[in-house]
Amino acid sequence: MTLSLFVVADIRADEPVGIVRLGDTIELQPTPATLPPPAPFTGESSGENHQIIPAHPRFLRDDPGMPLDDGAFYLHAERATYDPRIEEEEAPVLSHVAEGALELLNAPIEPFATLTEWVTHSEHDTVHAELNHFPIGIQPIPSRPDLVLETNDRFLDTGFLSQGVTLPTGAVWRPSFWVFGTYRMGYNYQERPGNTPISELATRLDLFGQLNLSGTERLLVGLRPLDEQTSTGRRFTSYDLDDGNGIDGTNIDIQTLFFEGDFGEIFPNLDPFDTAGLDYGFSVGRQPMLFQQGLLINEDRIDAVTVTRNTLYGNGNLNLRITGAYAWGDINRNNNQADPDAQLVGLFTESDFRISTVNADIAYVSSNSNQGSLLAFALSAIQRIHGYENTYNTSFHVLGSIPTDGETAASGRGLLLFGQSSWTPHHTHDLVYLNGFWAIDQFTSPARGTLAGGPLGQTGILFSAPGLGRVGAPLSNQASDVVGASLGYQLFFNDSRQQVIFEAGGREPTNGADGEFALGSRLQQAIGQHWIVVVDGFITKQESRDWGPGARLEFLAKF
Numbered sequence: 001m002t003l004s005l006f007v008v009a010d011i012r013a014d015e016p017v018g019i020v021r022l023g024d025t026i027e028l029q030p031t032p033a034t035l036p037p038p039a040p041f042t043g044e045s046s047g048e049n050h051q052i053i054p055a056h057p058r059f060l061r062d063d064p065g066m067p068l069d070d071g072a073f074y075l076h077a078e079r080a081t082y083d084p085r086i087e088e089e090e091a092p093v094l095s096h097v098a099e100g101a102l103e104l105l106n107a108p109i110e111p112f113a114t115l116t117e118w119v120t121h122s123e124h125d126t127v128h129a130e131l132n133h134f135p136i137g138i139q140p141i142p143s144r145p146d147l148v149l150e151t152n153d154r155f156l157d158t159g160f161l162s163q164g165v166t167l168p169t170g171a172v173w174r175p176s177f178w179v180f181g182t183y184r185m186g187y188n189y190q191e192r193p194g195n196t197p198i199s200e201l202a203t204r205l206d207l208f209g210q211l212n213l214s215g216t217e218r219l220l221v222g223l224r225p226l227d228e229q230t231s232t233g234r235r236f237t238s239y240d241l242d243d244g245n246g247i248d249g250t251n252i253d254i255q256t257l258f259f260e261g262d263f264g265e266i267f268p269n270l271d272p273f274d275t276a277g278l279d280y281g282f283s284v285g286r287q288p289m290l291f292q293q294g295l296l297i298n299e300d301r302i303d304a305v306t307v308t309r310n311t312l313y314g315n316g317n318l319n320l321r322i323t324g325a326y327a328w329g330d331i332n333r334n335n336n337q338a339d340p341d342a343q344l345v346g347l348f349t350e351s352d353f354r355i356s357t358v359n360a361d362i363a364y365v366s367s368n369s370n371q372g373s374l375l376a377f378a379l380s381a382i383q384r385i386h387g388y389e390n391t392y393n394t395s396f397h398v399l400g401s402i403p404t405d406g407e408t409a410a411s412g413r414g415l416l417l418f419g420q421s422s423w424t425p426h427h428t429h430d431l432v433y434l435n436g437f438w439a440i441d442q443f444t445s446p447a448r449g450t451l452a453g454g455p456l457g458q459t460g461i462l463f464s465a466p467g468l469g470r471v472g473a474p475l476s477n478q479a480s481d482v483v484g485a486s487l488g489y490q491l492f493f494n495d496s497r498q499q500v501i502f503e504a505g506g507r508e509p510t511n512g513a514d515g516e517f518a519l520g521s522r523l524q525q526a527i528g529q530h531w532i533v534v535v536d537g538f539i540t541k542q543e544s545r546d547w548g549p550g551a552r553l554e555f556l557a558k559f
Contacts, residue, residue: 102434148180182206189551201241207224225252264278286302339371348362382394417437439483463475486505489503517540533556534556
């Protein structure tokens with residue numbers, strides 16, 4: 001039998017897939033699942049124009065096919081014969097034990113999913129590996145949510161770009177202006193053993209205006225008109241349900257105002273052939289700053305200038321990014337308190353290697369105040385570890401701080417070891433994560449925003465503050481003479497429109513102080529294209545103290 005090239009035209013939407021036609025005739029055949037069981041094939045051909053219909057998995061067999069009355073025949077998959085002489089690679093004993101222990105941690109996934117489905121009347125997302133015999137056709141693309149204000153080139157829009165304006169430097173700018181933001185409104189309740197419970201309604205509005213000049217140049221201005229920056233934190237517009245007092249945090253202060261761009265893109269005429277290496281990115285103004293995933297520096301507003309050199313490579317380094325930073329104002333220290341006298345300089349690098357992404361950072365904050373000066377450094381590696389049973393996402397961090405003017409609450413001497421790991425259990429879209437830390441002496445960060453808390457907020461939802469109102473993290477996130485860990489399960493439901501996190505965490509001081517333990521969960525439900533409902537619940541227990549429950553209900557809108 002001779003096979004020839006062919007073109008299939010006018011395939012109906014309800015036509016079964018997996019049918020190969022030879023010759024000029026196009027004739028619809030039933031799917032293999034509806035045909036009679038296979039019979040032995042004699043190997044004889046009945047003509048030049050044949051049709052080959054791939055067999056359903058239940059028809060897999062060793063013989064080449066089965067003839068049909070109309071000349072078509074089944075194409076069966078050839079079975080692989082087991083050869084006992086081929087030895088399968090055995091996992092090392094240590095790997096078998098370690099991965100076996102991690103597999104045991106997956107056990108709560110199914111009962112957690114069943115419980116959530118029963119409580120929320122949702123459907124747990126699972127992996128569907130079977131193939132559909134019918135084409136689904138072209139699916140419509142969801143409409144693009146509009147921003148509050150869009151001029152000229154719209155956000156994620158389609159169509160032609162505007163002509164633009166050519167500058168004397170050779171750059172072509174296409175100005176456009178966008179207004180967008182986030183609105184949060186919620187109820188917070190938290191019992192604090194030994195202190196007055198918190199019961200409040202709080203609001204927060206993050207409003208941004210962005211002037212886009214090109215793909216690399218923009219000017220961003222941001223306001224937070226419902227919560228005001230103070231020397232000791234932020235004052236939210238809220239209502240205290242315990243004493244019936246309202247708190248006014250309205251303001252018109254500039255929260256964010258910076259310009260960022262690329263020197264080579266602004267002055268392309270200086271290097272028309274792009275060979276001089278003038279691609280230096282920069283930013284200047286009041287801006288957020290985050291390094292080492294917030295372990296080293298976590299500021300939501302800091303007056304600074306940065307210069308970045310990217311796409312350097314060689315000697316096994318696939319991409320090297322180097323950023324130099326200098327900050328002169330709005331610096332908050334490790335205790336989240338403002339230090340008007342502080343100045344910060346830092347050098348931050350990120351290198352992509354074949355097996356890992358390595359970050360090496362160093363920062364120095366100088367201050368004449370009683371908070372002191374501090375030198376801090378950090379080294380981290382982020383990678384995927386391929387085991388015999390699964391693949392694991394991991395990150396390892398080593399951070400240190402050295403005071404240069406004596407130890408204070410904001411400038412301490414210490415070392416922090418921090419690790420994160422996560423993996424997806426087989427046949428699910430869910431995530432299991434296991435994080436841990438060990439703080440030796442008093443590690444302190446050079447700069448931390450008023451709502452950032454301590455360096456350990458990345459450990460889990462029990463260690464991170466919500467950033468809305470007066471409530472803090474259920475467990476302390478300060479890194480001073482303590483060890484701790486968290487184990488969490490993130491489950492997805494209703495095509496990822498709903499997710500639930502279950503987490504257990506604890507910390508044990510190494511200086512003899514009381515330890516803490518907590519259990520918590522978080523439900524997030526998307527509503528439409530803009531709204532998310534967040535429900536938190538937790539309970540904490542500190543040695544020698546009573547249990548401390550807490551709950552949150554939040555409505556979050558992105559516009």
